[in-house]
Amino acid sequence: MINVVILGTGNVAKHLFDVFMAHEGIKVVQVYGRNHKALSSFGKHTKTTSETSRIIPADIYILAISDGAIAEISSRLDLKEGLLAHTSGSISMKSLPKKNRRGVFYPLQTFTVGRTVDFKEIPICIEAENDSDHALLEQLASTISGKVVPMDSKQRRSLHLAAVMANNFTNHMYYLSNEFCGQKNIPFDLLHPLIKETSNKIEDLAPYDAQTGPARRNDKKTLKKHLAQLKNKNHKELYSVLSKSIRKTYGKKL
Amino acid sequence: MINVVILGTGNVAKHLFDVFMAHEGIKVVQVYGRNHKALSSFGKHTKTTSETSRIIPADIYILAISDGAIAEISSRLDLKEGLLAHTSGSISMKSLPKKNRRGVFYPLQTFTVGRTVDFKEIPICIEAENDSDHALLEQLASTISGKVVPMDSKQRRSLHLAAVMANNFTNHMYYLSNEFCGQKNIPFDLLHPLIKETSNKIEDLAPYDAQTGPARRNDKKTLKKHLAQLKNKNHKELYSVLSKSIRKTYGKKL
Numbered sequence: 001m002i003n004v005v006i007l008g009t010g011n012v013a014k015h016l017f018d019v020f021m022a023h024e025g026i027k028v029v030q031v032y033g034r035n036h037k038a039l040s041s042f043g044k045h046t047k048t049t050s051e052t053s054r055i056i057p058a059d060i061y062i063l064a065i066s067d068g069a070i071a072e073i074s075s076r077l078d079l080k081e082g083l084l085a086h087t088s089g090s091i092s093m094k095s096l097p098k099k100n101r102r103g104v105f106y107p108l109q110t111f112t113v114g115r116t117v118d119f120k121e122i123p124i125c126i127e128a129e130n131d132s133d134h135a136l137l138e139q140l141a142s143t144i145s146g147k148v149v150p151m152d153s154k155q156r157r158s159l160h161l162a163a164v165m166a167n168n169f170t171n172h173m174y175y176l177s178n179e180f181c182g183q184k185n186i187p188f189d190l191l192h193p194l195i196k197e198t199s200n201k202i203e204d205l206a207p208y209d210a211q212t213g214p215a216r217r218n219d220k221k222t223l224k225k226h227l228a229q230l231k232n233k234n235h236k237e238l239y240s241v242l243s244k245s246i247r248k249t250y251g252k253k254l
Numbered sequence: 255m256i257n258v259v260i261l262g263t264g265n266v267a268k269h270l271f272d273v274f275m276a277h278e279g280i281k282v283v284q285v286y287g288r289n290h291k292a293l294s295s296f297g298k299h300t301k302t303t304s305e306t307s308r309i310i311p312a313d314i315y316i317l318a319i320s321d322g323a324i325a326e327i328s329s330r331l332d333l334k335e336g337l338l339a340h341t342s343g344s345i346s347m348k349s350l351p352k353k354n355r356r357g358v359f360y361p362l363q364t365f366t367v368g369r370t371v372d373f374k375e376i377p378i379c380i381e382a383e384n385d386s387d388h389a390l391l392e393q394l395a396s397t398i399s400g401k402v403v404p405m406d407s408k409q410r411r412s413l414h415l416a417a418v419m420a421n422n423f424t425n426h427m428y429y430l431s432n433e434f435c436g437q438k439n440i441p442f443d444l445l446h447p448l449i450k451e452t453s454n455k456i457e458d459l460a461p462y463d464a465q466t467g468p469a470r471r472n473d474k475k476t477l478k479k480h481l482a483q484l485k486n487k488n489h490k491e492l493y494s495v496l497s498k499s500i501r502k503t504y505g506k507k508l
Contacts, residue, residue: 090479173427208429
């Protein structure tokens with residue numbers, strides 16, 4: 001049994017709490033948070049506190065707070081024992097205080113309030129300063145996920161950036177498409193099957209080979225017609241820049 | 255029973271052929287194409303020809319060829335009867351010859367060689383010049399799809415542009431992410447569950463609300479760190495432009 005204290009009450013904290021609670025080998029012995037309202041929803045299931053001095057002993061302390069708060073909050077902790085691990089993709093393990101046993105427990109997923117995700121499929125990237133702490137994080141991670149990946153801070157930082165491209169920028173494309181549909185009175189859900197197929201495709205096909213569309217074909221006539229249709233300056237600029245980038249990518253083959 | 259002639263032997267032609275053949279109410283009586291090798295694979299199942307003068311009578315002629323070839327090929331046809339419909343998102347119905355009964359049969363999906371898609375889910379946008387031809391296209395479309403959408407050429411052109419944003423540009427984001435992973439020795443398949451969740455999310459959540467990431471939070475520190483990590487000029491430019499567009503989108507709320 002691994003005893004865990006979760007530090008934080010936000011989105012990631014909630015998702016980790018739920019999945020830890022659902023597994024026999026893990027016990028969330030306490031949740032720490034400064035937001036009393038958020039804390040109370042955890043209070044129905046385990047101990048809670050909003051004072052760092054009242055944090056109880058545990059095997060692992062999972063710091064699930066915003067990147068910007070990690071250094072400050074962790075410096076105020078006075079842990080007598082246990083491993084302190086943050087959950088951030090872009091913050092180095094060394095940002096945690098030197099006096100602690102330090103680690104990282106980074107689940108690579110986009111978490112949304114009210115949406116359950118299948119943790120079994122989610123890669124969890126772990127890092128620790130010594131073998132026994134690494135083994136402890138591996139035990140925690142492999143209890144909830146089928147994909148545990150050891151990774152140092154530098155590589156994790158790169159992975160996080162790749163995730164921003166594949167997730168945040170992709171979602172922004174959906175947004176732009178949705179916004180344009182709204183302007184033209186087209187129901188955006190007509191595009192759902194297309195969006196699904198595009199994302200499913202890359203499981204079998206490299207994105208390079210999966211690319212279609214006028215920019216890939218260097219179909220200048222359609223590109224020009226599309227640009228003429230776009231009245232919104234932002235849409236116009238993004239259409240140009242992205243089409244240019246696609247044309248450049250396939251340029252050698254044209 | 256609707257008798258269909260397919261004109262074209264490419265990717266869309268193949269997918270339509272397969273789904274038409276799988277439905278009792280439709281008979282593909284002939285496939286026309288100039289590429290003999292491609293034509294031969296259809297020849298095992300139905301009649302084929304590479305001469306326009308040998309095209310046989312049918313209820314509907316489905317023109318599944320590239321946008322750029324539609325005007326030229328259709329002008330060389332000498333159809334005695336039947337409805338001539340193209341399958342393009344961006345070409346007007348009026349690009350077909352005036353002497354023909356004209357229509358559009360546009361399945362909104364990205365078709366990939368060797369990948370079967372579930373036509374039941376795919377919206378098919380139809381257009382015709384008169385009610386009886388509209389009814390004929392509706393009968394053909396509703397045999398294979400649960401989502402038949404009447405749409406004029408102007409709206410279909412907008413829908414096609416929206417599809418380019420949601421599909422082609424999205425796939426290019428996957429490509430950029432994949433390319434960056436390659437440079438950093440990160441297996442791109444670690445990102446598959448994230449990509450899947452991002453695309454699944456929009457079935458329940460508007461893309462505006464689903465947006466996450468440093469640009470949405472206006473987390474300048476992370477944005478700066480990410481830009482410093484990117485060495486490729488193209489990656490740098492796209493990261494900047496897209497983050498700027500996300501920041502602008504949420505600017506009012508910051």
